[in-house]
Amino acid sequence: MLVGAFACAHTPQLLARPETEDRELVLRVHAAFARVKQRLEALRPDAIAVIAGDHIEAFFLNAVPALAVYVGAECAGTFGRYRYRFPIHEPLARALVEAGIERGFDLVYTQDAPLDYAFYVPLHFTMPAPSVPLVPLHINVYLPPQPTPKRCYEWGRALGEILDSRSERVVLMASGGMSHFPGTDRYASPAFDYDRRLLDLLSAGRGHELAAVTAEELDRAGNIELRTWITLLGAVGDAKADPYCYEPSWHHGNAVVEWPVGEASL
Template sequence: MSRNGQIVGVFAASHSPGITGWPERAPADARAAVETAFAEVRKRIEELRPDAVIAVSVEHFTNFHLGNLPAFAIATGDDYLGPTTAEMADFLKVRRRRYPGHAKLGRHLYTYALESEFDPALVEGGLEFDENFCVPLEHLDPESTYPLVPVVVNGVNPPWPTPKRCYDLGRTIRDAVEAQSFAQRVVVLATGGLSHWVGLPESGSVNEEFDRDFVARLESGDPIRLTDYTQAEIDAAGNGAHEIRTWLVAAGAARTGFDVLAYEPVPEWLTGTAVAAARL
């Protein structure tokens, strides 16, 4: 008899294009801390031997636009192109490739979400990656070994899904994984944030106070503290800070606290940069 699936690891990381595109601009100690944390997560994922990775991020008007901007989307493709253009590949210093997909798990996750009263958009093919997945995966899976189920959360333009709704989606993802047996070892990887401003005069600023408070909430694992944000509180850390919603999805999937392996305020990368692992 087949065992049901389980989430064997949950991780979260920032995806600033500077992490791969211009790493040398960061202070040497900050760069070393972040890259060491990525290397640790890569090692842990290798040891976990996942059958699939559910990768949760935002996207930056690469696939969606203001005429069609879902709160959540789940992709069910066999593979995904990234970076989306040759110019973006040069900008990110990431080799353009086809990332493998786990279509069967994606379809199961989408159906399970519908049956759990979520209404995500369905992307059956053609989803392309920008820095959202390409940057962290360059550190965590440079050979594109693990089949992916991309989950996209709107973190780029209001109205956004509430923090609690994002956390609850994570809980649903965990339930969905445990309700099937064809992908028995699953890792959840969330990417985005922390504080940053996109396309605004404040670009290059970091709200370190917000970031440190957020990672403290993440370490606690307390769902009330994690989801107790108003839009204005997140706005204070920049329009890009709304990407913490992907971390909240990861927290809901983990249902426990995280160890923050690195946090560095790196204006040179335009972002408060962190890497974390759930205490599973």
Template sequence: MAEIVAGIGISHVPALGPAVEAAARGTDTNPGMKAFTEVGEWLADTRPDVVVMVYNDHGASFSFDLVPTFAIGAAEFYRPADEGFGRPPIAEYPGAADLSWHIVDQVVNDGFDLTVCQSLDVDHGFSTPMKVLFGAPANWPVKVIPLAVNVVQQPTPTARRCYDLGQAIGRAIASYPDDVRVAVVGTGGMSHQLQGERAGHINPDFDRQFLREIVEDPGNLASLSNPEYIHLAGSEGAELVMWLIMRGAMDEDVKQALSGYVVPVANTAAGVVAMQNLA
């Protein structure tokens, strides 16, 4: 049977990749970067076969004219998106199409209507965490399932809806008959706002609370409304609801393996947390 062997929440700001490289070289001595440099090795030790990556598209594959609430990839491969500077020199990501279709079938029957993408380019919301976790290999060591979430145009899904979707995905993975080791990664955040009167908003107190409660009390985070997330974490910090899809897929009781927080990375607070099921 399939098994979720790791859950990771991680920011996807593009500046995070160079910051992690600098920390690995020893030129960035911020102690908060230590967890970012260690999370890839930790994940490798869990030996996942598939990574379910929960991220948001930034206009690469979807536009404001067509923004699905939840869209899942069900393709044999995914290309890195051209975000205005040409397609980056990143290897195509191999898909886990059979598991994707199983998740679709189970989750739709569970009451969640997913947009199914049999062709999908993935942008930095997807590629930045992959680089932090796996570097830039010629061939990726895992297959992937992208799950894009609308956190850019109202109405966006609530934290509770995201948490409930994660639980449905967890049940779907557990019912997959093949022996597959799955890591679920929720991306985005932490607190930041890129425009308006509150441009530059960062809330370290809330970010650290979120890092603690995503492990210990995700139900409280799921109870916060979208306006509360925007007030606390900024308009773009509201991306944190995607971490709740990851957490919902995990068991109620988990063990934290590592956690880290840095502020700022560019104009964004960045966090990482890794956990495993206790059972």
């Protein structure tokens, strides 16, 4: 069953801060991550299913899956001086692939792919103790044509239904967002107003409206990674978002959000 839902920024500058980054801002995002960790400790999940956009790391141009599930025994990756290794909740990962395929989603699965900071940055700060196995879920966000927001929402709805049919307590965590434009002329001018309107809409429980946004709109607003959030929204329906923080840095709208679901919404 789905017992919790969160979205977390994953900018690597939150983990390894260069001098270009405002230290106080970084610490405020860390404080929001600490709240997520406390919630995870209270929710006692059996697995955390992390929905992340691939930063052209797990997959290159030899194969660009729109939607993929990592079904290895464990996952590993590095960032700077950090070496990460997490066990996978293999029965759940396998069940998501099988039930997803059964429902008509032509999922790719992999047992061998390096995972990147989209997975590790939020988990570095939010992984509860004792640690919880993962199910990494990939969405293609950087290599057009990406899956449509509508398709992401539908995959999320299917995920929610599949999870609710399972006995494990599962937390969904969407990694990424909000507005940023790495590698482009707009790097230093994200669309913060777009982000704020989006957070208002999510706080009003109108998340389903995001299933209708276009790929062009997401690209224009620096929100191609919002596909991970939209996938999560398919699972949480119109639960009202509880934003823990929105911290716009000079290049990135950093948000941490919870959607109270299950017992938390009662």
